[in-house]
Amino acid sequence: MxxxxxxxxxxxxxxxxxxxxxxxxxxxxxxxxxxxxxxxxxxxxxxxxxxxxxxxxxxxxxxxxxxxxxxxxxxxxxxxxxxxxxxxxxxxxxxxYVSEDAAGDEAVSVDPLGRFDLDAALQTLSEVERLCVSLGHGAGMTHPEIATALNLPLGTVKSHVKRGLDKLRQILDPGMGESGGASHVSG
The missing domain is CATH 1.10.1740.10 (RNA polymerase sigma factor, region 2, helix turn helix motif)
Structure with a gap:
């Protein structure tokens, strides 16, 4: 064909x-x-x-x-x-393995149209946060599937996803703060 x-x-x-x-x-x-x-x-x-x-x-x-x-x-x-x-x-x-606490120091760049570089923002997360967020929002895996894939407790995965998304919101929309809002970061 x-x-x-x-x-x-x-x-x-x-x-x-x-x-x-x-x-x-x-x-x-x-x-x-x-x-x-x-x-x-x-x-x-x-x-x-x-x-x-x-x-x-x-x-x-x-x-x-x-x-x-x-x-x-x-x-x-x-x-x-x-x-x-x-x-x-x-x-x-x-x-x-990289320690959970080790986060990248890369700066998040903004292009001339005011758009942020999500990949650079993800690099500022710890490795485990980046994996949990990427698997959930990039690969479409559920929290239980992520827990199984990473051999982590479900509650730990949920914490890493929430903490990672909170950090991404703070990086990508600094005016939003920790209180959150309707903004959603996806991969």
Missing amino acids: TRSGLSDRHDVELAALAAASDRAAFGELVRRHSSSVRALLRRMGAQPALADDIAQDAFIVAFERSAEFRGEGTFSAWVRRIAARLYLKRRDREAR
């Missing part, structure tokens, strides 16, 4: 074609979703080359398991969850 014929297809159709070993259909899925997968991995703390490697591995796993994708959620969320889990496994395997 031609690429132009594939670009009009829904992700569920493309995944079904990929499950039948249609590499072109899966290539279209990769084209559509690879940047969001790499962006999530970067937000979780992966360096660019590592994010690219894990994204590639995630798409290989997704191709091998494409028959498991039922379209109950988006393909993008499904493959991002695969990538997030691969990153966490690799991170655990390499045992390069």
Whole structure:
């Protein structure tokens, strides 16, 4: 099938074609979703080359398991969850943990239109806060799923997510303060 014929297809159709070993259909899925997968991995703390490697591995796993994708959620969320889990496994395997209290010192930049750099803001969080926020808001994982993936108590995950989001709100909207409001930070 031609690429132009594939670009009009829904992700569920493309995944079904990929499950039948249609590499072109899966290539279209990769084209559509690879940047969001790499962006999530970067937000979780992966360096660019590592994010690219894990994204590639995630798409290989997704191709091998494409028959498991039922379209109950988006393909993008499904493959991002695969990538997030691969990153966490690799991170655990390499045992390069950073203390919870160690936060980045990177400054949050504002572009000429007054927009903030969310990636830079995420780097100011501790590693565990960044992971919890990224998994919840970037990979669409629930708090119990994050707790399982990180091997942390559920209450601890909820605390890290709340503390991380509070810090992001303070960084991205300093006038808002700790009292919060209707603002929502998402990844």
